[in-house]
Amino acid sequence: MSVQNTKQKLVVIGNGMAGARTVEEILSRGGGEQYDITMFGEEPYGNYNRIMLSSVLEGSSQADDIYLNPLDWYERNNVTLHTGKRAAGILRRAKQVFDEDGKAETYDKLIIATGSRAFIPAIEGVKMLGGGFKPGVFVFRTLDDCRWISEYTAGKKSAAVIGGGLLGLEAARGLQKFGLDVHIVHRGSHLMGMQLDPGAGAILKTDMEKLGVRVHLKKDTRTILGEDRVLGLRFSDDTTLECDMIVLSAGITPNWEIAAGCGLTTQRGIVVDDQMRSPDDRDIYAVGECAEHRGEVYGLVAPLWEQAKVLADHITGRNPKAAYHGSKVATKLKVMGVEVASMGIIEPEQPEDEVVQFSEPKKGTYKKLIIREGRLVGAILLGDIGKAPYLMQAFDRNTPLPEERLRLLFDIGDPPKQITFTEMSADTQVCNCNGVSKGAIVACVNAGKRSPKAVMDSTRAGMGCGSCKSMVKDIVEWACGGDLEEDPSVHYFVPGVPLSKPDLIHAIRQHNLKSVSAVFHYLAGGKEDALSKPGLASLLKTLWKAEYEDERDARFINDRVHANIQKDGTFSVIPQIAGGITNPAQLRRIADVAEKYKVPLVKLTGGQRIDLVGVKKEDLPSVWRDLDMPSGYAYGKSYRTCKSCIGSDYCRFGLGDSISLALRIEDRFKGLDSPHKMKLATAGCPRNCSEAMVKDVGAVAVEGGKWEIYVGGAAGASVRKGDILCVVDSENDVLKFMGRFIQYYRENGKYLERTYGFIERLGIAKVRAVVVDDSEGIAERLDQDMAESVAAYRDPWKEAYMPATANQFASMLQVLP
Amino acid sequence: MTDTAMTDTAMELRVARLDAIPPGEGRTFGVLGEKLAIFRTREGRVLAVQAECPHRGGPLADGLVGGTTVICPLHGWKFDLSTGDAIMGDCGLRKYPVRVDTEGHIFISFEDAAPGAAATSD
Ligand code: SRM
Ligand SMILES: Cc1cc2nc3c(=O)[nH]c(=O)nc-3n(C[C@H](O)[C@H](O)[C@H](O)COP(=O)(O)OP(=O)(O)OC[C@H]3O[C@@H](n4cnc5c(N)ncnc54)[C@H](O)[C@@H]3O)c2cc1C
Ligand code: SF4
Ligand code: FES
Numbered sequence: 047m048s049v050q051n052t053k054q055k056l057v058v059i060g061n062g063m064a065g066a067r068t069v070e071e072i073l074s075r076g077g078g079e080q081y082d083i084t085m086f087g088e089e090p091y092g093n094y095n096r097i098m099l100s101s102v103l104e105g106s107s108q109a110d111d112i113y114l115n116p117l118d119w120y121e122r123n124n125v126t127l128h129t130g131k132r133a134a135g136i137l138r139r140a141k142q143v144f145d146e147d148g149k150a151e152t153y154d155k156l157i158i159a160t161g162s163r164a165f166i167p168a169i170e171g172v173k174m175l176g177g178g179f180k181p182g183v184f185v186f187r188t189l190d191d192c193r194w195i196s197e198y199t200a201g202k203k204s205a206a207v208i209g210g211g212l213l214g215l216e217a218a219r220g221l222q223k224f225g226l227d228v229h230i231v232h233r234g235s236h237l238m239g240m241q242l243d244p245g246a247g248a249i250l251k252t253d254m255e256k257l258g259v260r261v262h263l264k265k266d267t268r269t270i271l272g273e274d275r276v277l278g279l280r281f282s283d284d285t286t287l288e289c290d291m292i293v294l295s296a297g298i299t300p301n302w303e304i305a306a307g308c309g310l311t312t313q314r315g316i317v318v319d320d321q322m323r324s325p326d327d328r329d330i331y332a333v334g335e336c337a338e339h340r341g342e343v344y345g346l347v348a349p350l351w352e353q354a355k356v357l358a359d360h361i362t363g364r365n366p367k368a369a370y371h372g373s374k375v376a377t378k379l380k381v382m383g384v385e386v387a388s389m390g391i392i393e394p395e396q397p398e399d400e401v402v403q404f405s406e407p408k409k410g411t412y413k414k415l416i417i418r419e420g421r422l423v424g425a426i427l428l429g430d431i432g433k434a435p436y437l438m439q440a441f442d443r444n445t446p447l448p449e450e451r452l453r454l455l456f457d458i459g460d461p462p463k464q465i466t467f468t469e470m471s472a473d474t475q476v477c478n479c480n481g482v483s484k485g486a487i488v489a490c491v492n493a494g495k496r497s498p499k500a501v502m503d504s505t506r507a508g509m510g511c512g513s514c515k516s517m518v519k520d521i522v523e524w525a526c527g528g529d530l531e532e533d534p535s536v537h538y539f540v541p542g543v544p545l546s547k548p549d550l551i552h553a554i555r556q557h558n559l560k561s562v563s564a565v566f567h568y569l570a571g572g573k574e575d576a577l578s579k580p581g582l583a584s585l586l587k588t589l590w591k592a593e594y595e596d597e598r599d600a601r602f603i604n605d606r607v608h609a610n611i612q613k614d615g616t617f618s619v620i621p622q623i624a625g626g627i628t629n630p631a632q633l634r635r636i637a638d639v640a641e642k643y644k645v646p647l648v649k650l651t652g653g654q655r656i657d658l659v660g661v662k663k664e665d666l667p668s669v670w671r672d673l674d675m676p677s678g679y680a681y682g683k684s685y686r687t688c689k690s691c692i693g694s695d696y697c698r699f700g701l702g703d704s705i706s707l708a709l710r711i712e713d714r715f716k717g718l719d720s721p722h723k724m725k726l727a728t729a730g731c732p733r734n735c736s737e738a739m740v741k742d743v744g745a746v747a748v749e750g751g752k753w754e755i756y757v758g759g760a761a762g763a764s765v766r767k768g769d770i771l772c773v774v775d776s777e778n779d780v781l782k783f784m785g786r787f788i789q790y791y792r793e794n795g796k797y798l799e800r801t802y803g804f805i806e807r808l809g810i811a812k813v814r815a816v817v818v819d820d821s822e823g824i825a826e827r828l829d830q831d832m833a834e835s836v837a838a839y840r841d842p843w844k845e846a847y848m849p850a851t852a853n854q855f856a857s858m859l860q861v862l863p
Numbered sequence: 864m865t866d867t868a869m870t871d872t873a874m875e876l877r878v879a880r881l882d883a884i885p886p887g888e889g890r891t892f893g894v895l896g897e898k899l900a901i902f903r904t905r906e907g908r909v910l911a912v913q914a915e916c917p918h919r920g921g922p923l924a925d926g927l928v929g930g931t932t933v934i935c936p937l938h939g940w941k942f943d944l945s946t947g948d949a950i951m952g953d954c955g956l957r958k959y960p961v962r963v964d965t966e967g968h969i970f971i972s973f974e975d976a977a978p979g980a981a982a983t984s985d
Contacts, residue, residue, distance in 0.1 A: 602927060
């Protein structure tokens with residue numbers, strides 16, 4: 047919209063993993079407004095995930111699956127991409143980049159991200175007279191290489207991979223899938239010499255051989271045999287190996303030539319400073335495998351992510367002080383199904399270096415740590431890499447290791463806490479979802495937040511998957527040193543209304559508050575709190591049923607549009623398929639909808655249903671209309687679904703009709719709001735094929751026409767076998783006691799407390815007393831309330847015909863000037 | 864769109880009627896190639912910010928609003944819509960000046976925010 051284009055021109059040479067990621071980082075820093083971006087990519091594609099090439103070669107992925115930035119990404123982000131265009135030269139004086147046809151692009155800033163290519167060892171007979179590879183000789187670096195290799199395998203019997211490093215093994219795995227006899231020919235004395243020591247290498251060799259790959263060590267290839275195509279190899283010891291094709295995988299060479307050609311300093315790669323900039327030219331940067339930083343050239347992706355960030359911070363001016371200090375390379379790989387982790391050095395280098403080692407070759411397990419002054423300087427794990435995350439962190443952060451070395455290799459109970467907090471370095475990442483360090487938590491405590499909840503709220507530690515919550519709590523306690531404040535809000539039902547659940551319910555009833563805004567008005571001094579809205583809405587709906595005054599803004603987006611929001615802002619649609627029972631007509635309709643709306647992913651869920659993933663918000667109403675099925679509620683804090691096994695009608699072990707029961711359960715409880723989701727299941731016998739014992743509520747048929755009712759089961763982030771609430775002898779009683787339990791949970795569960803937490807908090811004895819033995823005399827009232835809630839049910843997908851709010855399903859309203 | 868509509872500092876555009884946005888909610892608007900989220904709070908304020916969350920691009924208009932706070936629906940970053948500041952998160956939001964006329968039309972001002980524009984405007 048500006049009258050004059052004031053943007054600078056940014057040209058990027060190389061459209062691989064580093065080039066494209068750097069551009070992404072630049073765009074995410076608003077660089078799209080600073081720069082017109084043009085990229086040269088020698089390959090005729092968008093950017094793809096090179097490390098997935100072996101999956102493409104072996105056929106478990108298609109080329110389409112591995113695109114990171116497909117061609118339309120460039121268009122959408124206003125990046126001009128010259129595909130299939132090799133940049134041939136740089137004229138620094140004119141600030142221009144030339145392609146092979148001599149066409150020039152002018153730049154203000156230039157980024158070189160040319161990556162590397164396969165190193166071609168000087169072996170006689172690799173190339174034909176004209177210069178091309180001898181037919182049957184391949185390298186393994188690009189999508190095109192994959193295609194050429196796989197085309198050539200037709201009718202071939204055997205293949206040799208020259209080079210027993212990571213890439214060689216990956217190539218071998220791919221080749222095996224074509225039914226070839228695969229040989230790895232390696233010059234060194236053990237496989238993966240960069241990452242493994244001889245002990246681990248030997249175990250890996252045995253593993254490989256078990257998988258049918260022949261490994262030839264200490265073999266120096268001299269000649270490739272065959273006149274006009276590959277027939278075999280001859281080694282320096284004059285032995286030979288017959289093979290029909292060869293993949294050269296003997297290392298990589300950075301593509302630095304274009305930089306050298308315009309006078310920039312190059313050694314092993316293009317030399318850069320801590321800003322990823324050439325020391326010779328302030329307007330030229332290099333990033334990725336072609337760059338050499340402090341003498342290091344990296345051959346893995348992790349370092350180049352870090353480089354891309356620094357470069358972007360710097361070039362956009364976001365953080366002119368951003369600096370790259372080099373990466374400590376730690377890798378976790380799966381080579382032909384064998385798990386390997388490796389970091390730092392692989393052999394002790396100084397006399398005082400301490401080596402801790404465990405080896406069990408029969409099982410393919412090998413663990414070795416190298417410790418210097420109490421800190422990890424190197425590690426190799428093979429087979430069992432369970433300890434890798436911890437070790438990689440200790441290595442990366444240079445944190446002191448616990449005295450008891452055994453704990454470093456194996457899990458034997460929890461490490462003692464007190465020692466670790468004092469010794470844990472400040473930048474150790476505690477919350478891996480939100481990237482919060484110990485230091486940030488301590489700083490927050492020092493700034494006056496003296497309760498775990500206050501610290502979590504302000505740092506977001508523990509607010510992702512939640513698995514680090516207890517550690518965050520412990521650190522807060524430790525950092526407070528006894529000065530911990532009891533945070534009254536932990537007793538509130540929702541953070542924004544200072545009342546516990548019983549008090550809140552009492553106040554709501556007393557003042558006759560039927561909407562969320564009324565609650566804020568009367569009970570929170572008129573102050574609205576966004577986070578409290580969905581909890582209040584859920585509670586009010588439970589209390590008032592059909593009388594509840596629904597305010598749409600109180601709902602989380604999922605409940606406003608009756609679908610689950612996904613990372614790109616699209617939604618997933620899961621129709622009701624009670625008990626996992628469907629039929630051809632329904633399947634056909636689902637298939638038609640998936641096709642008509644170009645649904646990117648159709649997935650069978652863990653809940654025995656079909657998920658249409660990636661539906662656009664504006665398509666939701668018509669998708670529901672076309673499906674003409676009820677909502678499956680896969681988005682709500684509510685009753686979700688009831689899974690079922692086959693049951694007595696068909697299964698030879700069936701004791702009860704689990705299918706019919708599941709259908710009745712679903713019909714009765716569908717859509718009920720509750721403190722958190724409720725997942726149910728019925729099983730026809732105690733073999734428990736539908737996992738009813740680990741559901742929020744489950745029914746398991748047992749001998750004698752009886753049903754056991756389980757409550758408080760879990761098999762998600764927590765795993766807990768449910769407790770038996772009672773055993774009943776009819777489907778009607780199953781529905782009655784399930785309903786009563788659910789209603790009791792709806793009224794007494796804390797917001798976002800699943801039944802597994804609820805049961806643990808109250809104890810099954812207490813719950814059983816109330817629900818089964820009616821110890822409080824409320825059973826009848828609970829049944830009555832449940833019946834009213836059931837009667838108030840309305841399928842939300844009916845809003846397809848009558849939207850509830852203005853522009854309810856619009857993802858974007860276009861405004862034309 | 865005519866050039867005269869754009870002074871060298873700002874341009875005001877009518878983007879919607881108030882009733883395009885339900886109370887307490889937001890909607891995303893595409894204007895001149897920019898995406899913005901306009902919110903109408905329950906107290907009746909109308910506020911406009913960039914549409915995409917600076918964290919991972921979450922649709923802010925789909926967030927929960929309380930007072931002038933919005934919570935991103937994807938990972939819960941929180942922002943103050945009246946200032947654009949992050950309450951929880953690393954980076955704030957771009958704000959757009961809003962005016963609502965007596966007939967309930969919402970106007971947004973766009974400033975020419977291109978870097979260096981000031982230097983070349985004459
Ligand atoms: C689609 C599905 C995965 C699949 O393809 O199989 C799924 C997808 C999600 N699950 Fe799940 N869960 C799915 C079955 C399960 C199951 C298995 C089951 O239902 O039998 C479990 C274990 C049982 C349980 O619920 O405990 C499960 C345990 C979780 C948990 C952990 C809950 C816990 O407290 O232990 C979460 C996180 C949460 O609720 O906070 C979660 C959250 C999610 C969310 C909603 C994350 C989110 O908030 O966006 C995922 C939505 C992804 C998306 O982009 O749409 N999902 N999730 C399954 C839908 C089942 C269905 O038909 O409704
Ligand atoms: C089979 C395979 C498996 C791998 N597995 C792993 C793994 O498991 N883990 C890991 O961390 N790393 C792995 N890697 C390494 C990882 O892929 C690289 O580190 C990463 O791709 C380097 O990114 P880059 O952008 O620097 O180079 P590249 O991704 O190679 O991109 C460079 C691009 O620039 C183009 N180019 C070069 N010169 C020019 C020019 N003059 N003009 C225009 N374009 C040009 C090239 O064609 C190429 O597309 C693997 C690599 C391969 C080949
Ligand atoms: S679907 Fe469930 S397990 Fe899978 S990524 Fe999402 S929340 Fe995690
Ligand atoms: S995208 Fe908004 S919080 Fe992650």
